[in-house]
Amino acid sequence: MKALLPVALVSALCSTAALAHQAGDFFVRGGVATVMPNESSDDVAVSDNQELKISNDTQLAATLTYMITDNIGAELLLATPFKHDVSTAKLGKVAEVSQLPPSLMAQYYFGKSNSDIRPYVGAGLNHTVFFDAKGKGALAGTNVSVDGTWGLAAQAGVDMKINDKLFANASVWYMNIDTDVHTAVGTISTKVNPLAVMVGVGYTF
Template identity: 55%
Template sequence: MKKVSLLVAAALLAPSAFAHQAGDFLVRGGAVMVSPNGSGGDIPGVGHLDVENNTQLGLTFSYMLTDNWGVELLAATPFSHSVTLNDGEVAKVKHLPPSLMAQYYFGNAQSKVRPYVGAGINYTFFFDESGRNALNTLDVDAKDSWGWAAQAGIDMAVTDNLFVNSSIWYMDIDTDVTVETLGTYKTSIDPVGLMVGLGYRF
């Protein structure tokens, strides 16, 4: 009986099986709200272009190179933004912003809470641009964008493999918006993305 008690005590005191360690694949999914944070384009004599917030399903895929270093790819369902001119909708545009990040995880492989930071590159491609209301009869086009990206997040264990996640992203997105007959206008979107969801470790 004494031996059994010692074994139970040793199991309780042993490090948790939860780990982000070398060779692990981490999949995260949840809601991502993208909030543009840059300066819109100005159409002389007409007004100012702004891009509205949008929320979609986000997915990230990470691979742990070591117990502390990883790489991650961000994917999502297409974001659909209303473009406003003086607070009235004048265009609709969809985009996908895949980002590739190098990550550093704080703590060790037995930690149940793993904060992390990351930095990398973002490629944003725009599609299905269309004019609305005042620009309904005009073609609208947004040029694809390359830029840098940064993130910070935290994973918290629920079970040995399941964890909850929250993260914040910043993406450098600059595009040229061309409106038929009116011209081309440089627009800095530079969104902040907020993601909350669940993750699973393989």
């Protein structure tokens, strides 16, 4: 991921054609995204002063954007399921769970519609669905479930021209995910609140 971004930047800066994000355009972005939880939780009942820890995961992701005006867009984020290990410092891994975080964003693109580089910011709504939760280690063989959530989301990114149709993209997302984890030892209120980083390419229709 780190190697792709300098190449994309050089390609964008050396290009002479303009990147057109203008009213009426549809474009898709695809690439890899890493979700990095900034978690906090109630203490796990069987382990005093031990909060849940949630691992990072990297998966394929895609966005679909429609430009309402030359500077305002609407974007839908989709991805393949992210899978996370859940652990505590004393007990180690106690569960694993998969999640999908579809998000709908309103965006503002800086600069003119024919600029080679278009930074943007966005804000909107995230709906995270958790599934395939399984108890592991100390919770092996027990029922574990995680409630789906609705929350706010924010993003910042930049599109960089490669040719008339293709562009490189880098973006950062923040999602408010506040859920309840139900286990054999009780319900644990958990804030996930991940930062997600996506790097990829886009295509304008």
